[in-house]
Each structure stands twice: as structure tokens, then as C-alpha cells.
Amino acid sequence: MMENKSRLSRPLVVGHRSNGRCRYDPEAKRELVEACLQPGVSVARMALAHGINANLLRKWINQYRENSSSVPPSIPATLSAFAPVLSMAVTKPVKAGQSRYVADVPKSNLKR
Numbered sequence: 001m002m003e004n005k006s007r008l009s010r011p012l013v014v015g016h017r018s019n020g021r022c023r024y025d026p027e028a029k030r031e032l033v034e035a036c037l038q039p040g041v042s043v044a045r046m047a048l049a050h051g052i053n054a055n056l057l058r059k060w061i062n063q064y065r066e067n068s069s070s071v072p073p074s075i076p077a078t079l080s081a082f083a084p085v086l087s088m089a090v091t092k093p094v095k096a097g098q099s100r101y102v103a104d105v106p107k108s109n110l111k112r
Contacts, residue, residue, distance in 0.1 A: 008031050
């Protein structure tokens with residue numbers, strides 16, 4: 001597994017507002033977002049390693065993508081971690097209290 005920790009060139013938190021919220025250095029935010037856009041990097045792990053909420057880091061990533069036309073083309077704008085769902089068909093009428101499902105698997109995927 002790839003090492004997800006990255007060292008930022010400057011501190012991420014530069015101060016606190018009067019309401020207690022953190023103030024973040026824009027350059028450090030950019031470095032962190034660009035590190036998260038590398039293949040194989042876990043956004044949640046990066047957020048945890050830098051002491052921020054993963055949802056906040058994902059918000060920064062979305063803002064970066066919206067505001068920057070320099071996102072490398074090798075990184076797709078939407079990464080999906082989900083596989084497509086295949087529907088299952090019922091082949092015969094089922095009696096109450098019973099269930100029967102059949103899944104069709106393409107023969108090219110079967111190993112012999």
C-alpha cells in the first residue's frame with residue numbers, strides 16, 4: 001500500500017477566528033489538495049494525518065477542481081469506488097415465504 005503521509009512546506013493552520021474556527025494557509029491547502037489528487041491516496045487518511053475533517057478536505061478538492069483548469073488529465077474529475085449493479089431476474093413464480101434469484105454470469109468471466 002502506498003504511503004499517504006505528505007509533509008507540507010508550511011503549517012496548515014495559521015490561526016483562529018474569534019468564533020474558534022481555524023484559519024488555513026491557502027498555499028498549504030493547495031499542497032494538501034494536490035497530494036490528495038495523486039492516484040492511490042486516501043482522502044480520509046490524509047485528512048486524519050493533518051488534523052482536519054475529511055468532509056472539509058473533500059470540499060477543498062471540489063473547489064480546487066472548479067477553480068482550476070490545471071487539473072492533470074490523468075486524474076478523472078469523478079472517481080467512483082463503486083461497481084455497477086446488475087439486476088437479478090426471477091425465473092419462476094415464487095410461493096409466499098420463498099425467494100428465488102438467478103444471476104446470469106457472462107461465460108467469458110468464468111475460469112475453467
